[in-house]
Amino acid sequence: MTVAARKADPQGLDPVDRRIVVETQGGLPLCPRPYHAVAERLGLAPDDVMRRMRRMLAEGAIRRIAAVPNHYALGYRANGMSVWDVEDARVSEVGRRIAAFDFVSHCYRRPRHAPLWPYNLFAMVHGRTREEVKAHVAAIGAAVDDAARAHDVLFSTRILKKTGLRIAG
Amino acid sequence: MDDLDRGLINALQDGIPICERPFAEAAMRFGLTEQEVADRIAALREAGFLSRFGPMYDAVRLGGGLTLAAMAVPEERFDEVAATVDAFPEVAHNYARDHALNMWFVLATETPERIGQAIAEIEEATGLDVLDLPKEEEFFLSLRLEA
Numbered sequence: 237m238t239v240a241a242r243k244a245d246p247q248g249l250d251p252v253d254r255r256i257v258v259e260t261q262g263g264l265p266l267c268p269r270p271y272h273a274v275a276e277r278l279g280l281a282p283d284d285v286m287r288r289m290r291r292m293l294a295e296g297a298i299r300r301i302a303a304v305p306n307h308y309a310l311g312y313r314a315n316g317m318s319v320w321d322v323e324d325a326r327v328s329e330v331g332r333r334i335a336a337f338d339f340v341s342h343c344y345r346r347p348r349h350a351p352l353w354p355y356n357l358f359a360m361v362h363g364r365t366r367e368e369v370k371a372h373v374a375a376i377g378a379a380v381d382d383a384a385r386a387h388d389v390l391f392s393t394r395i396l397k398k399t400g401l402r403i404a405g
Numbered sequence: 406m407d408d409l410d411r412g413l414i415n416a417l418q419d420g421i422p423i424c425e426r427p428f429a430e431a432a433m434r435f436g437l438t439e440q441e442v443a444d445r446i447a448a449l450r451e452a453g454f455l456s457r458f459g460p461m462y463d464a465v466r467l468g469g470g471l472t473l474a475a476m477a478v479p480e481e482r483f484d485e486v487a488a489t490v491d492a493f494p495e496v497a498h499n500y501a502r503d504h505a506l507n508m509w510f511v512l513a514t515e516t517p518e519r520i521g522q523a524i525a526e527i528e529e530a531t532g533l534d535v536l537d538l539p540k541e542e543e544f545f546l547s548l549r550l551e552a
Contacts, residue, residue, distance in 0.1 A: 249467055249468055257460075257462060257467065260459050260460050261459075261460070261462060262457065262459070263450070263457045263458050263459040264458060264459035264460070266443040266444070266446050266447040266450075266458065267440070267443050268426060268428060268438075268439035268440055268443060269425055269426060270427065270443075271423060271424075271425070271427070272425065282425070286423050286424065286425075289423050289460065290423050292460075293423065295466065296463055296466050297462060297463055297466040297467050298460045298461065298462060298463070299461040299462070299463055300419070300420035300460075300461055301420050301421050301423065301427075301459060301460045301461070302417060302418055302419060302420040302421065302458070302461065303413075303414055303417035303418050303446065303449075303455050303458050304418075304455060304456045304457045304458065304461065305414055305418060305454065305455055305456070306453055306454055306455060306456045309452075309453045309454050310414075310454060317502065317509070327542070328542065328544075331542065331544035332544050334544065335544035335545060335546045336546075340546060341546065342546075343543070343544040343546060344540045344541070344542065344543050344544070345540070345541045345542035345543075345544075346473065346538040346539065346540060346541055347537075347538060347539070347541060349536045349538075352477070352505075352506070352536070353475070353506065353536060353538075358473075358538075388504070390502040390503060390504045390506075390509070391502065391503055392500040392501065392502050393501045393502060393503055394500070394501040395498075395499075395500055395501075396487045396490075396491055396499035396500060396501055396508070396510075397490075397491040397496055397497075397498060397499040397510070398497075398498050398499075399497055399498075
């Protein structure tokens with residue numbers, strides 16, 4: 237997968253930032269001073285690496301630096317994409333409410349494509365079984381109450397491809 | 406995986422700071438050395454309990470394009486269409502789902518403009534309509550699954 241920003245593009249990624257992204261997108265070195273290890277591999281000063289990463293974090297280019305659990309390995313074997321048709325005026329409020337549930341891993345507003353696709357709010361729900369996912373979706377339904385006109389849950393039946401996002405080095 | 410590992414996974418989902426010794430806080434909290442924290446994370450990743458440990462980058466903020474796309478694929482053409490879609494390097498994830506819209510994939514591209522082109526190319530190659538469902542707003546989460 238390539239998500240290469242063009243270096244010549246003024247809106248593109250700074251070349252040094254880009255090297256840091258390429259070096260760390262697969263993970264941080266696991267040692268007591270990981271940012272120093274990254275700096276050493278790239279031939280940069282540790283303070284420069286940490287300053288740049290703090291800026292990317294502040295700008296949102298880095299969401300956070302954290303453990304990403306493998307839902308499946310931790311026993312959360314069912315995932316359902318719950319989708320909701322919420323009045324436009326209330327979608328932000330409802331989205332924030334849904335995002336607060338700890339079994340929701342992503343929550344986005346997306347465009348409708350009527351009549352085929354009437355839903356404008358997506359929340360990915362994880363559970364150990366489909367029944368647990370359905371119970372979670374029912375809990376969301378109770379919390380959003382009359383703000384959602386309709387909803388559905390789409391269970392994944394097969395993974396057809398999973399390469400993840402990668403910036404070209 | 407023992408209770409300490411579970412505690413570490415739960416604590417480290419929230420993130421570590423950007424500083425010289427980012428594991429110092431977790432080490433103190435769990436009564437480990439920083440090296441032991443790092444070693445346990447490495448072992449959890451090795452064993453597959455963590456898919457990764459590190460910065461989570463936002464493709465759009467890094468100057469790329471990202472969208473979720475869906476197609477209604479006739480059952481008898483499903484495998485053929487899946488092969489065509491998966492062959493596009495811009496397709497990062499692709500899932501079969503139980504709905505009339507039965508194929509859902511994430512497109513990640515070098516530039517925002519490339520999203521529209523890739524969608525047009527997939528429509529051309531498959532003869533099927535692609536719904537483009539880009540994120541319009543994101544609702545931020547506590548995002549934690551108890552390990």
